[in-house]
Amino acid sequence: MNYLNQEQVQFLVDKSELILLEVDLNFTVISFNPFFAELFNLSEEHNVKLNLFNNVFSKPIDLSFISSVYDPILTGKKNEIDFSSQVQGQKESVQVEWKVKRVQDPTSKEIVLFHIGKIIINSELNQNAILLLQNEILEKNHSLGLITKQSEILSRIIQQYTPKAIWERAILFMETNELDIPNAVMELTFLFLDIKDFTSFAEKHSPERVILALHDIFSVAMEIIDRNSGDVDKFIGDAIFSVFDNPLNACKAALEIQKAVGEINESRINLKEETLHLRAGINSGKAIRGNVGNSRRKDNTLIGDSVNVASRLEKLCDPDKVLISENTYQLVKNDIKITSGEKVNIRGRESELTVYYIEEA
Structure with a gap:
């Protein structure tokens, strides 16, 4: 032997x-x-x-x-x-x-x-x-x-359902065996996109048609957001909430998305389909990225007045346009073309805010 x-x-x-x-x-x-x-x-x-x-x-x-x-x-x-x-x-x-x-x-x-x-x-x-x-x-x-x-398969699946910012931070803290991503105050630009009257559209069409329409718009929007170094934080029904380190990139992404959706609508018209129209609101400022939930289910989300203002501007925005706050305008004014500013009332705030529609970035 x-x-x-x-x-x-x-x-x-x-x-x-x-x-x-x-x-x-x-x-x-x-x-x-x-x-x-x-x-x-x-x-x-x-x-x-x-x-x-x-x-x-x-x-x-x-x-x-x-x-x-x-x-x-x-x-x-x-x-x-x-x-x-x-x-x-x-x-x-x-x-x-x-x-x-x-x-x-x-x-x-x-x-x-x-x-x-x-x-x-x-x-x-x-x-x-x-x-x-x-x-x-x-x-x-x-x-x-x-x-x-x-x-590897699980990682790919989770990455599809997790914001890039959270995934990247989680990898950093994984080496120290941390189970919680630490809370942090961040200076960011926030972009909210929403499909106008989508509830009415959904009521008139089959679930398959509704999901297909969302997919057509969301897939194009996500590609443009990613190309402009943004990160989709979450989907909220028919809305997209994304964040950017660079405010000019947020403005460019929003304009590109509106242009792309216009092209999608041309195809929908040729197919005799109902058109869909986006509203876009942008604000810049500080927010807290923090953990909410318990040990079984958590969300690492962005919280703060700056986020709320961006969401409110999206609601005030005319369809097919991009509305930005004074905060964002001051950061990008040398690189964009705008309409003249106007004063608006935003729910939850006592004073009026000056806002601008972007024409070109």
């Missing part, structure tokens, strides 16, 4: 990253994998009897293990530790370098996992143990391949 040598065994161990042992906080074994069981001649009945101090580590217990591993893990001072120990196998004592991690199991119970980092042998290992290790590696790699593929 051809046995694997030290280098071949270590290569398998390095590639495996297998969890050999799961123990509770009393260091009583909860479970062990087949490779470990074969290597150290353990059976399933040991699952309820085996203790690391009495059955696994060679006696006497090294006091350094107590001080450097057991106590820090038990008290929670450390959640991850590397250490070396002698483990008594079937025929010999084996030097093992462990990676120990304190984690929560799926039921939120605190447990300790023992990964194998390096194993040093003095003679030929039990070949059955090696075969078990090889099989476990193959099974794990197959499972990881499936998980990776499923994760």
Whole structure:
């Protein structure tokens, strides 16, 4: 029989990253994998009897293990530790370098996992143990391949339903194991787009026709918003709420969308379909991007008076036009053509606001 040598065994161990042992906080074994069981001649009945101090580590217990591993893990001072120990196998004592991690199991119970980092042998290992290790590696790699593929598909699905700003920030905080995206005050430009009298349109047409009409307009609008470095924050019925770092880009996007919808309407007229008309409102200012909801379902949304003003301007806007606030106008006045300003009353505000229709940007 051809046995694997030290280098071949270590290569398998390095590639495996297998969890050999799961123990509770009393260091009583909860479970062990087949490779470990074969290597150290353990059976399933040991699952309820085996203790690391009495059955696994060679006696006497090294006091350094107590001080450097057991106590820090038990008290929670450390959640991850590397250490070396002698483990008594079937025929010999084996030097093992462990990676120990304190984690929560799926039921939120605190447990300790023992990964194998390096194993040093003095003679030929039990070949059955090696075969078990090889099989476990193959099974794990197959499972990881499936998980990776499923994760990629899930990521693509979630990205389609999540604002780009949230997705990008979530990736940054994922590395620190944060479950909440921190609240932040941001200076942005807000664009609201809404289809005039869409409720009446929806009542007169089949659901399929309604969804198709929305898709035609929304897909073009999203492409233009993305091309102008904007981000669709959410859809609100037949409305689109998007945000921009650059106010001029917001103005350009709104004008391009109105032009594109005009072209869509020309096709609808040729098909003897009812035309649809957008209103657009833009405002610039500060807003809070914050979390609302609970641990089961959250929304990371933009909140503030600047957002509300943009929404109100969209409601006041004439169809097929783009209405901007004084705040936005001051930021882009050298780069756009406008109609003369006019004073308007906005619900929720005592003083009138000056607003402008954009003609060109």
